[in-house]
Amino acid sequence: MEILSNAEQLTIDTILDGIAPEPAQPVDGRNDNRLKSDRDMRMLNKKITSILENMSDGFFIIDQKCRFIYLNAAAERFCSEKKESLLGTSIWGKFPRSVYPPFYKYFQKAVLNQSSENFEMYYPEKHKWLEININPFKVGVSFYFRDISERKQFEAEMFRQDRLNLIGQMAAGLGHEIRNPLTTVRGFLQLLSEKSSCLQYKEFFSLMIGELDRANTIITEFLSLDKDRVIKLKMNNINRIIEAILPLISADADENRINININLAEVPDILVDEKEICQLILNLARNGFEAMAAGGELSIGTYAENDEVILSVRDQGGGIADDILEKLGTPFFTTKDNGTGLGLAVCYSIAIRHGAKINVETGAAGTTFFVRFKQKI
Ligand SMILES: Nc1ncnc2c1ncn2[C@@H]1O[C@H](COP(=O)(O)OP(=O)(O)O)[C@@H](O)[C@H]1O
Numbered sequence: 001m002e003i004l005s006n007a008e009q010l011t012i013d014t015i016l017d018g019i020a021p022e023p024a025q026p027v028d029g030r031n032d033n034r035l036k037s038d039r040d041m042r043m044l045n046k047k048i049t050s051i052l053e054n055m056s057d058g059f060f061i062i063d064q065k066c067r068f069i070y071l072n073a074a075a076e077r078f079c080s081e082k083k084e085s086l087l088g089t090s091i092w093g094k095f096p097r098s099v100y101p102p103f104y105k106y107f108q109k110a111v112l113n114q115s116s117e118n119f120e121m122y123y124p125e126k127h128k129w130l131e132i133n134i135n136p137f138k139v140g141v142s143f144y145f146r147d148i149s150e151r152k153q154f155e156a157e158m159f160r161q162d163r164l165n166l167i168g169q170m171a172a173g174l175g176h177e178i179r180n181p182l183t184t185v186r187g188f189l190q191l192l193s194e195k196s197s198c199l200q201y202k203e204f205f206s207l208m209i210g211e212l213d214r215a216n217t218i219i220t221e222f223l224s225l226d227k228d229r230v231i232k233l234k235m236n237n238i239n240r241i242i243e244a245i246l247p248l249i250s251a252d253a254d255e256n257r258i259n260i261n262i263n264l265a266e267v268p269d270i271l272v273d274e275k276e277i278c279q280l281i282l283n284l285a286r287n288g289f290e291a292m293a294a295g296g297e298l299s300i301g302t303y304a305e306n307d308e309v310i311l312s313v314r315d316q317g318g319g320i321a322d323d324i325l326e327k328l329g330t331p332f333f334t335t336k337d338n339g340t341g342l343g344l345a346v347c348y349s350i351a352i353r354h355g356a357k358i359n360v361e362t363g364a365a366g367t368t369f370f371v372r373f374k375q376k377i
């Protein structure tokens with residue numbers, strides 16, 4: 001396989017010259033022509049090309065003018081563009097400096113110091129985390145990159161579960177202690193507000209009761225973060241659950257002037273706690289409503305894929321920025337003035353109790369939350 005564009009003056013031999021260590025000088029001063037013999041070089045070229053072309057990690061080389069002079073098959077796939085149209089073009093067309101500042105920063109560092117640089121970078125266009133190695137050599141710079149999204153996702157999931165466990169334990173211990181006295185106070189306020197001597201303060205009483213009710217709602221949500229919460233798992237069909245709470249979602253949608261689009265494919269029954277799944281769907285739907293302006297559309301869908309039943313909730317909001325994406329599910333994390341920051345934490349907690357996974361796809365056209373339930377748990 002031809003490794004370099006014919007248009008370029010560089011050959012794989014020159015590149016190898018740049019990469020390979022200088023051959024040791026023989027003692028008697030004669031040139032050691034063993035490795036450099038044409039046949040050896042051709043064999044080595046073939047071998048390296050075949051390794052590069054068959055590996056799942058991406059690899060490309062640019063010349064001193066930052067033009068692609070080689071891309072392996074994985075890099076070609078990653079760029080979603082044919083090698084032929086990329087060769088000879090500048091990498092800054094593919095990775096604009098302003099869009100990928102870390103990439104440019106490490107590239108600059110590697111070239112200035114003539115050092116090899118290793119770093120991790122989020123590549124938003126493909127929603128992927130990459131581990132990148134930049135290696136300058138005599139006639140250009142090589143880039144090696146590996147998709148580490150799965151590892152990153154796993155780490156984030158562990159981190160999220162740790163946080164949830166900690167808060168969940170707190171919830172279990174504290175929630176009831178706070179809720180009980182609140183209920184007593186609320187009862188007395190209600191009683192007093194009805195006394196004729198207190199009628200002039202009626203407005204204050206209803207304000208206090210309203211605030212207590214809000215606190216109670218938050219505490220109830222907080223309580224559902226308890227990971228050891230007892231849930232009632234029963235074989236049920238998620239489509240039926242969606243249909244049952246549809247009136248509630250529609251009422252919310254009407255209030256926000258959002259259209260609802262329901263797309264339910266036939267899915268097998270799974271073991272779920274109906275109440276918890278209602279809560280999960282409502283929380284995701286509410287976030288969707290809150291992310292959109294009036295006139296937007298919220299789509300709720302289900303489908304079966306491999307051994308999973310998947311629930312998806314898609315909105316047409318402005319999407320979620322990367323720094324916020326990392327924090328999703330952290331209890332009390334909110335970007336809203338009136339938010340509690342508990343909605344998603346509860347969703348993740350419910351998902352954990354059901355052995356389900358939550359994935360998010362987000363972009364300028366909106367956000368989709370996928371909840372993936374195993375068909376047999
Ligand atoms: N569909 C969505 N679109 C955009 N941002 C979202 C969406 N869902 C969640 N978020 C972000 O995640 C944060 C946490 O959500 P959540 O836990 O439900 O708490 P709250 O809704 O009370 O803020 C939100 O404040 C918002 O920034």
Ligand SMILES: [Mg+2]
Pocket residue numbers: 283286287342343344
């Ligand atoms: Mg919410």
